[in-house]
Amino acid sequence: xxxxxxxxxxxxxxxVARASGFSPSTVSLVLNEAPLARYIPEKTKQKILEAADRLxxxxxxxxxSLRSQRSQMIGVLVIDLADPFCTLILQGVERKLLPTxxxxxxxxxxxxPAQLERYVEMMIQRRVEGLIxxxxxxxxxxxxxxxxxxxxxxxxxxxxxxxSPTVNSVLVDNEAGGYAAMEHLYQLGHREVAFVRGPRRMAxxxxxxxxxxxxxTEVSLRLNSALIRDLPGTMDSSSxxxxxxxxxxxxxxxxxxxxxxxxxxxxTAYGAIRALSEAGRRVPDDCxxxxxxxxxxxxxxxxxxxTIQQPMRExxxxxxxxxxxxxxxxxxxxxxxxxxxxxxxxxLIARGSTAxxxxxxxxxx
Amino acid sequence: xxxxxxxxxxxxxxxVARASGFSPSTVSLVLNEAPLARYIPEKTKQKILEAADRLxxxxxxxxxSLRSQRSQMIGVLVIDLADPFCTLILQGVERKLLPTxxxxxxxxxxxxPAQLERYVEMMIQRRVEGLIxxxxxxxxxxxxxxxxxxxxxxxxxxxxxxxSPTVNSVLVDNEAGGYAAMEHLYQLGHREVAFVRGPRRMAxxxxxxxxxxxxxTEVSLRLNSALIRDLPGTMDSSSxxxxxxxxxxxxxxxxxxxxxxxxxxxxTAYGAIRALSEAGRRVPDDCxxxxxxxxxxxxxxxxxxxTIQQPMRExxxxxxxxxxxxxxxxxxxxxxxxxxxxxxxxxLIARGSTAxxxxxxxxxx
DNA sequence: AGCTGATATTAAATCGAACCAATACACTCG
DNA sequence: CGAGTGTATTGGTTCGATTTAATATCAGCT
Numbered sequence: 034x035x036x037x038x039x040x041x042x043x044x045x046x047x048x049v050a051r052a053s054g055f056s057p058s059t060v061s062l063v064l065n066e067a068p069l070a071r072y073i074p075e076k077t078k079q080k081i082l083e084a085a086d087r088l089x090x091x092x093x094x095x096x097x098s099l100r101s102q103r104s105q106m107i108g109v110l111v112i113d114l115a116d117p118f119c120t121l122i123l124q125g126v127e128r129k130l131l132p133t134x135x136x137x138x139x140x141x142x143x144x145x146p147a148q149l150e151r152y153v154e155m156m157i158q159r160r161v162e163g164l165i166x167x168x169x170x171x172x173x174x175x176x177x178x179x180x181x182x183x184x185x186x187x188x189x190x191x192x193x194x195x196x197s198p199t200v201n202s203v204l205v206d207n208e209a210g211g212y213a214a215m216e217h218l219y220q221l222g223h224r225e226v227a228f229v230r231g232p233r234r235m236a237x238x239x240x241x242x243x244x245x246x247x248x249x250t251e252v253s254l255r256l257n258s259a260l261i262r263d264l265p266g267t268m269d270s271s272s273x274x275x276x277x278x279x280x281x282x283x284x285x286x287x288x289x290x291x292x293x294x295x296x297x298x299x300x301t302a303y304g305a306i307r308a309l310s311e312a313g314r315r316v317p318d319d320c321x322x323x324x325x326x327x328x329x330x331x332x333x334x335x336x337x338x339x340t341i342q343q344p345m346r347e348x349x350x351x352x353x354x355x356x357x358x359x360x361x362x363x364x365x366x367x368x369x370x371x372x373x374x375x376x377x378x379x380x381l382i383a384r385g386s387t388a389x390x391x392x393x394x395x396x397x398x
Numbered sequence: 399x400x401x402x403x404x405x406x407x408x409x410x411x412x413x414v415a416r417a418s419g420f421s422p423s424t425v426s427l428v429l430n431e432a433p434l435a436r437y438i439p440e441k442t443k444q445k446i447l448e449a450a451d452r453l454x455x456x457x458x459x460x461x462x463s464l465r466s467q468r469s470q471m472i473g474v475l476v477i478d479l480a481d482p483f484c485t486l487i488l489q490g491v492e493r494k495l496l497p498t499x500x501x502x503x504x505x506x507x508x509x510x511p512a513q514l515e516r517y518v519e520m521m522i523q524r525r526v527e528g529l530i531x532x533x534x535x536x537x538x539x540x541x542x543x544x545x546x547x548x549x550x551x552x553x554x555x556x557x558x559x560x561x562s563p564t565v566n567s568v569l570v571d572n573e574a575g576g577y578a579a580m581e582h583l584y585q586l587g588h589r590e591v592a593f594v595r596g597p598r599r600m601a602x603x604x605x606x607x608x609x610x611x612x613x614x615t616e617v618s619l620r621l622n623s624a625l626i627r628d629l630p631g632t633m634d635s636s637s638x639x640x641x642x643x644x645x646x647x648x649x650x651x652x653x654x655x656x657x658x659x660x661x662x663x664x665x666t667a668y669g670a671i672r673a674l675s676e677a678g679r680r681v682p683d684d685c686x687x688x689x690x691x692x693x694x695x696x697x698x699x700x701x702x703x704x705t706i707q708q709p710m711r712e713x714x715x716x717x718x719x720x721x722x723x724x725x726x727x728x729x730x731x732x733x734x735x736x737x738x739x740x741x742x743x744x745x746l747i748a749r750g751s752t753a754x755x756x757x758x759x760x761x762x763x
Numbered sequence: 764a765g766c767t768g769a770t771a772t773t774a775a776a777t778c779g780a781a782c783c784a785a786t787a788c789a790c791t792c793g
Numbered sequence: 794c795g796a797g798t799g800t801a802t803t804g805g806t807t808c809g810a811t812t813t814a815a816t817a818t819c820a821g822c823t
Contacts (some may be wrong), residue, residue: 046810056773061811069812072770091523095469096809099460099778114492115694124479127506131513136524139504141492148496158456159501176545274698303698308698329480330695333639333668335675411780421803426781436784437800461779464808 037075044088053084060085098160106138107356110152113166113289114141114253118345119167122191126165126350133357135162144170157184163356164188169237187359189352194236194374203351203375204288207237210379211244214295214323217381218341219252222390223293223321227260227307229280231273231297234266238297239324245295255381259289269344273297277304285312292320292390299331299340306386317388327382336385344377351375400641409453418449419422425450429457434487451575463525473526475517477533477547482693483531483710487556490714491530498722500527509535522549527554528721532603552724553716554717559601559739567739567755570714572602575744576609579688582704582746584617587755588686592625592643594670596638596662603662606690610660624654629662638662642669650677657685657755664689664696664705671751682753692747701750709742716740 049064050057055077060072063081066074070078084090086109098104109126111119116323123139130137138161142149149168155162169192190202218226228245231238262284264276285293285308294309296302302324314320316336324331327342412518414429415422420442427435428446435443439746449455473489476484495502503526507514514533521529529546534557555567571695583591593610596603614621627649629641633701642661649656650673659674661667665688679685681701689696692707 043809045808057810058773058775058812059771063770065811067812074773077771093464093809094524095460095464095467097811098777099458099464100779100809100811102460102778104460114489115482117480117482120480120485124506124508128508136503138501141489143489143493159459205512300698303700307698307700314766330699333665333672334695334699335668335672365617392608408779410778421802423805424801427802430781432782437802442801458779461808462781464810465779465781466809535814607778710765 042092043093045093046090047064048088049081049085051092051164052088053081055081062146064090089109102160104162105134105136105176106159106161107135107158107163107353108159109137110149110156110164110168111139112140112149112170114139116169117330118169118192118326118343120347122167122349122352123345125343125351126353127349129350129353129357131138135357135360137165154288157186161186165191165356167191168193187290187356189355191348191352201373201375201379203348203355204377205343205348205379206236207379208244208247210325210343211241212248213323213379213381214241214246214341215245215248217383217387218293218321218323219248219254219294221293221321221387224254224290225257225260226293226295227281227284227289227291228262229254229262229277229284229294229296230261230300231301232264232266238263241297242285257289257291259287260284260291264301271361273300276309277301278308279304279307281305282312285309285314293387294320294322296322296324299326299328299338302338302340302386303334305338317386319391321387321390323387331382331384339387340382340385342380344380348377351377408458410453410458411455413453414450414455416448417453418446420446426736429455429655441495442512457592467525470499470501471524471526472500472528472530472718473524474502474504475514475521475529475531475533476506477514477535478509479504482695483534483557483691483708486694486710487532487656487714487717490711490716491718492714493711494718494722500722500725503755508744518546518681522546522551526551527725530556530717530721532556532577534656552721554720556713556717566720567740568713568720569602569741570708570713570744571611571741572605572744573609575690575708577613578609578707578744578746579606579690580610580613581689582748582752583658583660583686584613584619586658586686586752588620590625590648590656591658591660592640592649592654592656593621593627594649594659594661594666595626595628596666597629597631603628606662622654622656624652625649629666636716638665639669639672642666643673644669646670646673647677650674650679658752659685661687661688661689663692664693664703667705667751668699681751686752686755688752697749703751704752705747707745707747709745714741716742 046057046060047215050060058075059077060081061067063073107130109123121135122126126137127393138156138159140152140155142152161366164186166188168190180317188200190200192203192204194202209396215226228242230242246256261279264273264280277300281294284294294302294305296305302322305320309316309320309322316322322338324338324340325343327340331338331340411425413423415425418425424438424442424760425446426432428438428443429450459470472495474488476488478484487503490501503521505517505520507517529551531553535553553565555565557569559567559569580591593607595607611621627645629638629645642665644658646669648661659667659670661670667687671687674681674685674687681687688704689703689705690708694703696703696705
């Protein structure tokens with residue numbers, strides 16, 4: 034029965050030593066099940082364990098860290114906590130770390146690159162043993178991570194391909210996702226599809242588009258270039274709603290006919306839905322809309338949003354596993370397979386925002 | 399120009415001492431601007447600072463913590479990170495802590511009381527200097543916080559009134575919120591309002607209802623008891639969508655006439671909207687819906703959700719301030735004004751899900 | 764008796780910074 | 794001239810656990 038001591042002073046290893054009649058060294062060996070404890074008789078061990086338990090001994094984490102030079106902490110740097118994308122990945126990381134002795138330290142850069150840099154500094158100062166960066170949006174300078182690399186801290190980037198030879202990453206197979214989204218619309222009968230692509234510079238957007246085009250080519254579908262638009266370049270996740278709204282409005286204004294919109298991500302899709310609604314076009318009756326990500330609200334809105342689901346929790350778990358693996362093998366094998374990026378399969382989630390094209394599109398003005 | 403050293407070995411206080419020609423003691427005094435440093439001439443200080451900078455000295459946080467018995471960490475225990483309510487509070491906390499030397503340590507209980515308990519243990523073990531608990535939903539056992547109190551760790555609960563004499567809290571003025579929501583619907587002309595209240599045992603729900611009734615009494619409006627329903631008791635935040643869907647369906651099935659729904663929170667409101675939609679009733683044309691919380695998706699859905707906004711970031715900031723204040727005065731004045739709960743003002747956010755009652759309600763079957 | 768090797772335990776060094784008590788020197792003043 | 798005060802610096806201890814090297818005991822063997 035472990036008892037929580039309510040004494041004012043901390044219970045130290047020395048106290049346990051005194052109480053059990055052995056030296057601090059012996060107590061330490063026993064409590065840590067160190068190799069040297071193999072010759073210590075069971076009877077002694079019992080006495081020590083009993084004493085430690087009775088006094089409610091908890092090793093002082095400061096002293097232990099100082100001596101062992103280990104923090105037992107893994108930094109998780111997130112570009113924006115309010116972005117559900119980040120949150121879900123975080124939950125995956127946490128789930129994997131829970132049964133270990135490692136503690137995730139979460140820092141939120143609030144979409145500001147400067148914060149991110151400062152936080153990397155803080156992470157180093159706090160001596161994190163590994164670093165996971167969730168930065169789907171920010172196009173940040175890779176030099177920030179050089180310090181990290183310098184200190185032999187295993188690092189992984191989630192949700193973005195850094196195209197750096199020194200840092201590994203895990204992300205969704207954007208091309209497969211783009212392909213699946215286009216395929217879904219095509220199978221519902223849509224031939225005139227409008228596209229709201231992500232910012233030009235984003236690798237994510239380029240890969241998704243590549244998938245879309247690959248499918249179009251396979252079925253010999255010609256894409257109308259007047260229906261292809263990009264979100265503006267300087268964006269963070271929270272502004273993609275506004276971007277989607279604006280670009281969809283332009284599409285509607287253009288007068289080009291389309292029966293579906295394939296949006297860069299869920300928030301962009303919601304912006305498009307708002308624009309359609311304001312123009313008097315119903316979703317999905319008058320126009321289907323498909324997103325990308327499957328953030329939690331997508332299941333709750335009416336209509337539910339059809340989207341390409343990124344396995345975010347799984348990506349978080351992969352990240353944590355990656356770090357743990359490297360931490361475990363750090364001593365025997367220091368070399369990492371650098372520049373690797375692991376792709377995970379996306380899944381189409383069909384909800385209410387897409388529908389078969391049955392009747393001819395009503396034109397309203 | 400601060401240079402990041404890339405040497406294999408850490409730069410220690412001793413190194414700076416050797417490089418500057420002074421003793422470690424002197425170096426320590428200067429770098430910490432300790433009281434005793436007042437007699438040290440500027441010239442010496444400059445030399446030491448220069449040496450420290452040149453070598454890229456960073457104090458070892460383990461050693462410092464051990465000696466000073468301070469972790470410089472503040473624990474933030476969150477009932478569910480995926481809940482936007484928690485996320486926003488977290489951002490408030492972080493914003494306040496950013497300019498300080500304190501680091502927030504976030505732990506996510508994933509809606510499981512058992513986790514919460516385990517995490518409190520971990521927090522104590524990691525020696526957090528303060529604790530903020532965001533637990534709007536969970537009706538957890540207060541005994542968990544007893545250990546905390548025992549150790550003189552300043553603690554604050556956000557989003558729930560614990561009704562405990564030993565722990566303070568900050569939360570929104572739920573009664574004022576309920577009042578404002580009802581007032582809004584009334585002013586739009588709604589007289590037949592349906593209510594989806596929260597679980598009976600939740601203090602939040604009771605207070606909101608009190609506000610609703612107070613307004614109704616003031617304008618002599620009789621509430622139809624057939625239109626008053628409760629969400630089931632055993633719930634977490636993620637299931638309130640399903641709850642809202644189910645209860646709203648029951649209301650629709652009941653055949654009672656109503657022109658608006660006042661929901662316990664935003665997710666419940668979204669559940670209700672789904673139910674209405676499935677029954678062929680449009681929002682807000684056929685029925686207005688109002689929520690409570692103003693979680694981020696509420697602004698993005700179509701129609702946007704009218705709701706009572708909780709000042710979540712501000713509550714987070716208040717919490718951080720509270721802890722910082724107590725930490726600052728810990729030594730001179732250990733006594734806390736226990737059992738206090740600070741109320742913050744909610745704000746009505748009118749969006750597209752509520753509308754004036756103009757035409758008579760179409761009845762569809 | 765002397766040696767080996769397994770068993771059992773501990774003294775002492777270490778991690779790096781903080782800080783109290785001590786020292787050394789230069790002054791001023793009665 | 795010795796006591797007192799302010800200025801400048803440092804030696805040495807402390808925080809609490811880990812770990813290496815060392816010591817002590819005893820059984821078994823030649």
